[in-house]
Amino acid sequence: MLRHVAALVFIFVCTTIAWMILGSTIMYRTQGSDVQLRGRVGSTWGTQQEQGPPRAIYTEAEMVNVTTQENGKTIVRQDKVQREFSLPLDSTRVNVNLNLGYRQKGLLWYSTYVVDYAGDYKFRNDTSEQKTVSFRLQFPAQKAVYDGLTMTVNGQSIPLAANDVGAGGHMDIDAGQTALLHVAYRSQGLNSWRYRLADGVAHVKDFALTMHANFKGIDFADDTLSPTSKQPVGDGWDLNWRYSDLVSGFQIGVTMPDKLQPGPLAGEISYFAPVSLFFFFFLMFIITTLRNIDLHPMNYFFLATAFFAFHLLLAYLVDHVSIHIAMVISSLVSIALVVSYLRLVVGIRFAALEAGVAQLIYLVVFSYAFFWKGFTGLSITIISIITLFIVMQATGRIRWSEKFASRSGLPVPSVR
DSSP, X not given: OHHHHHHHHHHHHXXXXXXXXXXXXXXHHHHHHHHHHHHHHHHHTOOXXXXXXXXXXXXXXXXXXXXXXXXXXXXXXXXXXXXXXXXOEEEEEEEEEEEEEEEEETTEEEEEEEEEEEEEEEEEOOSSSOEEEEEEXXXXXXXXXXXXXXXXXXXXXXXXXXXXXXXEEEEEEOTTOEEEEEEEEEEEEESEEEEOOSSSSEXXXXXXXXXXXXXXXOBOOTTBOOOSEEEEETTEEEEEEEEEEEEESOBEEEEOOOOOOHHHHHHHHHHXXXXXXXXXXXXXXXXXXXXXXXXXXXXXXXXXXHHXXXXXXXXXXXXXXXXXXXXXXXXXXXXXXXXXXXXXHTOHHIIIIIIHHHHIIIIIIHHHGGGSTTTXXXXXXXXXXXXHHHHHHHHTTOOHHHHXXXXXXOOOOOOO
């Protein structure tokens, strides 16, 4: 009996090593492809975006003292230079509509989105004379498309000049007058969207940003402001940030929820597989001992390979079909291998009932526990405790010394 148990331990250790290699291979494929594919997704769709407020700038000539050295003498002369000044921003009204979608590349899903942006900014010419004001909008990302880009001032379109950094136009603003700048565009991004109040610590007045997101799994990035109010609407949220007079170094930011990632999930399931096999071997050993069924270590070896086939097939199916379909196919194949094999070794009743149900619980259900984010460990713990309770109750009156001694010369029974 001791040699029998030692052989089972050896099979278990070898299979565990194979699972560790498979899990590492999956993670390597996932991480290696992520570096390349993320860049490809960003180049074809867009990268994460961070929009800031536009600026209203005018220039003025100023006389400044310029010091130079000539023939060993210090010469101070006045020179005219152009300096830029910004008009104060009195109020901000921004509307953002985020529509989340997912794109799969290899073993990973990427959280892509379409953003409809519209902002109304009120600037005030606080000088005593008319100024030619340059309105400048910095793009939230360089690698992006901006469809329907419009900029109007007080309802009048201004000719736009665009470059890699942003777009802008000019208009004359009378002294003491306000300029209502309207900006709108549609763009595409990846993973997160942010609104930068200012560079560094911001001081904003009469600020309001309204965001509609078409997804429930809303998350706010680190070092960002939480909304002052939020309301669930259909399958998404209406979020509001409203401030009358705010001083803050934080931004406004939303992180898109991740879809269930097939690559990392398959890797986690493979790393956890030895626990699944341990419970299956343990239950098979108890059942065969109680029913005087003799399973040779070679039989356990083929059962271990059937378990390994589940994870191997899953690892390479998730590239081509959804993770759920891959789980179903892999489960059916592995269970079919075990049941069809034990049908020949022991019999159809034992193969379909005891072994089949045990594999369904400890392979399939254990693997599906990784789909329940936040409850994976708890689910596995509950199943383990229930298993332990049932086995302890079923074997509490057994004299194991007599049981092991009697198995040494026990013939293989026929239970077909």
